[in-house]
Amino acid sequence: MEVRVDDWDIDICASGSQKCIGVPPGLALLSVRGKALEFIEGRKNPVNFWYGDLRNWLPVMKDPSQYFATPPVNMVYALSKALRMLLNEGLENRFRRHHILADGFRASMDALNLKMVADRESTADTVTAVYYPERIDDAVFRNEMKNRGIMVASTLGPLKGKGFRVGHMGNISQNDIMSTIGAIEATLRHLGYKFNYGAGLKAAQEKILSL
Numbered sequence: 001m002e003v004r005v006d007d008w009d010i011d012i013c014a015s016g017s018q019k020c021i022g023v024p025p026g027l028a029l030l031s032v033r034g035k036a037l038e039f040i041e042g043r044k045n046p047v048n049f050w051y052g053d054l055r056n057w058l059p060v061m062k063d064p065s066q067y068f069a070t071p072p073v074n075m076v077y078a079l080s081k082a083l084r085m086l087l088n089e090g091l092e093n094r095f096r097r098h099h100i101l102a103d104g105f106r107a108s109m110d111a112l113n114l115k116m117v118a119d120r121e122s123t124a125d126t127v128t129a130v131y132y133p134e135r136i137d138d139a140v141f142r143n144e145m146k147n148r149g150i151m152v153a154s155t156l157g158p159l160k161g162k163g164f165r166v167g168h169m170g171n172i173s174q175n176d177i178m179s180t181i182g183a184i185e186a187t188l189r190h191l192g193y194k195f196n197y198g199a200g201l202k203a204a205q206e207k208i209l210s211l
Helices: 034-041 056-062 073-089 091-111 138-147 172-189 199-207
Strands: 012-016 028-032 125-130 162-169
Touching: 028 034, 034 056, 073 091, 091 125, 091 172, 091 199, 138 162, 138 172, 172 199
Parallel strands: none
Antiparallel strands: 012 028, 125 162
């Protein structure tokens, strides 16, 4: 999604490599502005996390020939490849694809009369969390989805067991989303949920056609 660190005066912006950039998990991606750097460099209290103390990384950032800790070289190569793929697609095109896939998936959930966790004005184009209808068990639903070749994540914290999450970011395609919706419909019908079968796929297709 669009995040303009300089224009929005974001002091520290953090993400994981496995999110929208589409790299395997294992890298923390940080952007740190000048004011935050000044604060970090002038900090008096110790940071009780050796690898999390940004002062240990600053010399390496200023001069990559410096050594602090053994880098995960394979992950750095993976990040380089993923960034080339992203730039070849174009940032604006990736923003647009994420938005259309998110819109299509949420339209399908509306068509299946499933309630989403976030209000529409608060949603992100990266992931959707959906409440289960009554009498649908979390473990049974996700296991049945897995048997159909699709893995979805459970909701977390106080919502654990009450819903599932579907990511539509990174290198996800419209085929991935349509396959996921089809598996959700088949699983819900198998577990006894009553709805207009095929409605979710139809609603999503109408939104995703513009890709």
